[in-house]
Amino acid sequence: MATLKDVAQKAGVTVTTVSRMLNNRVNISEKTRKKIMDAMKELDYQPNELAQSLTKKRSNFIGLIVPSAKNFFFSQVIEYTEQAVVANGYKLLLCVSNLQLEKELEYFGMLKANKVAGVIIASHTQNLRDYLSFDAPVVTIDRIISPDIPSICSDNYHGGELAAEHLLGCGCTSLVYLSGSAGLDMDANKRFLGFRDTCEKAGMESPLFIDASEESFISMHYEAMIEELFYDHPGIDGVFTSNDIMAAQLVQYLSAQGKRVPEDVKVIGYDDTDLAALCTPPLTTIHQPVKEICSAAVDYITDALNAADTAKASRSAHGPASGGRTMLPQSVMFPVSLIKRGTA
Structure with missing residues (x-):
């Protein structure tokens, strides 16, 4: 393996x-830069970017x-985040916690x-605000840790409303919500609130609420x-289930018990992962x-970095700024929609 020497x-x-x-610590002539780049290419030399970061104020x-990396939703989060990170000229460091605070x-x-x-x-790890102390920007997906940490979420409450409206419109009278994380302080818990409130506004009894264990979430076994x-x-x-995995296993169970979906029981999942279109029905x-x-989560980080760099350059050129710091949005909520297929 080639070395710097x-x-x-x-x-x-x-x-x-x-x-x-x-x-990038000094200006290098184009002639010298080309000689070094040609040598690196010929020797197949790969710089150790993590090691380089120790001499910089921040890494790439x-x-x-x-x-979890097995869960269909989080596998999509990994894929799309990596795409957005690379598109912005950075690289991804992936950490899988398995809901273990010590590991996190x-x-x-x-x-x-x-x-x-x-x-x-x-x-999903709780009480993180007590441990977070980063100079770098931090943003959360689908959860709110603190008013000081930006969050990027979908409209979970409206997702529950849409599910209830559809099931009630189909004539359902005995409803249940299956949750995967009710014991955790997550924005996703608003799905049940929207579901329950819509049922009660329609004059129906509050739906049953069943919560899975954390072990079931990690193993993806809800049978x-x-x-x-x-x-x-x-x-x-x-x-109505809080994720597509749970809905798929529910459909499988009902089929094994001789119950027809959607004739006997109607089922609505959440997330619209690739799994949703592969089920039968x-x-x-x-x-x-x-x-x-x-993409919005990555954009927040790059915007925060650019704002910090701009402010630093301005201070270097003109001295301390008289105005306040650049303000970036602290939370973003994306709309959701009902995708009607074969189970309801």
Whole structure:
């Protein structure tokens, strides 16, 4: 494997010159720059960007923390965030916490030590505001940690309203909401509030509320909860779930029990992941624009960095600014929509 010294010898320059060029610390002539770049290409030399970050005020990486990489929703978050990060000239550092606070704190330490340009938090771990102390911008996806930390969410409350309106419009009279995170302080819990409020406004009884365990969320196995639900409440004719995985397993269970979907039981999922269109029948679900949400999160970080750089340049040129700092939006909410397919 080629080293910095190998590149310097090949290019006929000093190791210091190569290092300074890679870290943009001094102006290098185009002739010298080309010699170094040609040597790097010929030797297949790959700079260690994490190591370089130790000599800079910030690195070229943006960190993303998610609770799971297996979950269909979070796999989309990873994919779309990576696309947006690369499009903005950065690289992604992915951290999977599996809902473990200790693991997440280790990731925070690693991200801080490597001077990431920003951090996107899409995990479910609670009480994070007590541990966050970053010089870099931080933004959350689908949760609100603190008024001081920007959040990018979808309109979860309206998603619940849409699900209730559709099931009631289909003639359902015995409704249930299956949640994957009710015990956690998440913006997604507003889905049930919108669902419940719409049912009550229509003169219906408040729907049943069933919550899955954190273990079920990580393993993506909800079968035992679903079996117990229909054993205790066999007359249910309309179900709204907090994610598409739960809805897909529900449809599978009902089919095995000889119940027809949507004739006997109507089912609505949430997220509109790729899984929704692959089920039999395909899932009716609430679509949230995951790609746009992830792009907005990355845009917030890059806008914050650009604003900080502009302010710094202005101070260097003109002295301390007389006005306040550039204000960026603290929260963004994206609209959701009902995608009607075959389960409701």
